[in-house]
Amino acid sequence: MRFLLAAIVFFAATGFARADLEICNRTSFVIEAAIGVETKNAAATRGWFRVDPGACRAVLRGEVSADHLYLHARALPLYGTLQPLSASHINLCTGSGDFLLAGAKKCTKPEERLLPFAEVQPSKSGNNISLYVAESSGYEPDQARIAAIQRLLTLAGFDAEPIDGTLGAKSEAALAAFLKSRTLSMDAVLRHDFLDVLLAAAREGNAPGLLWCNDTKHIVMAALAIEESGTVTARGWWKIDAGACLRPEMPRRIGGRMFSFAEAVDASGTAIERKGRPLQWGGNEKFCVKNIRFEIREQKNCEVQGLDVKGFAVLEFSATAGATVRFREP
Secondary structure (H helix, E strand, O other), X not given: OOOOEEEEOOOOOOOOOEOOEEEEEEXXXXXEEEEEEEEOOEEEEEEEEEEOOOOEEEEEOOEOOOOEEEEEEEEOHHHOOOOOEOOOOEEXXXXXXXXXXXXXXXXXXXXXXXXXXXXXXXXXXXXXXXXXXXXXXXXXXXXXXXXXXXXXXXXXXXXOOOOOOOOOHHHHHHHHHHHHHOOOOHHHHHOOOHHHHHHHHHHOOOOOOEEEEEOOOOEEEEEEXXXXXXXXXXXXXXXXXXXXXXXXXXXXXXXXXXXXXXXXXXXXXXXOEEOOEEOEEOXXXXXXXXXXXXXXXXXXXXXXOOOEEEEEEEOOOOOOOOEEEEEOOO
């Protein structure tokens, strides 16, 4: 899936008002956002703020006084590979979890990472000033929440497509089937944590496709190999943050076997070792890989081609149930 997340910016007045700054999510994805504030060439960043579809969240209280205001928004890894924000004006340093970084133009710790931020101008919204993150679909708040429910239902194995922000007969049937499977009443849809219930269901991996879940405290880099007509194509790498799940992009129809390999790395990309051996998850099927993003169709004579070799595990996979791979420390 590739969807364009774009910061929709509205200009209200010069300067920033004396009001709380909020981020409003008008996409069909649960997002995490970070903001950057620059004054006199010094920048600070703060995040990560989870913002649910159709909702707004205050991220700064009181007056916002700055020369430049920046935003980085990303969908949760569960959704798979998505395109970034439409604009990138500056790279700023970010942390993990709940962070606040001064001197954000340069990272100083291993767990910190430079990410692209878009410069934004907030708009007046009642007593607050707001930054909007939206898709090209142009959802209103209620439509964004419905589209989010449709998307998560589908990821959880209950076909609610098309993702259009409208509860038609197909979406209603998928929702009813999901609620019945969890012995939940229709009132559960109105609960503030209903999206969390859907996220948990999607992470269980019962939907078609492959789901990688990183249950370690490290970054995990994963690769996938797919067999078609006797030829194996290996692709990598997908980054999976600690505690996150990710669905890699795959062909809609797979005629042969699938294989998975992953290894834990630190913030610099160096493999993490346990008892003198790399912390890896794989098997006995040997395929070619590179230490950068790759797609390799020829699996013979890897060393002659200047490639590395990794042992991949065969996945127990079906078109209806999918497969879930959990990376855990021994």
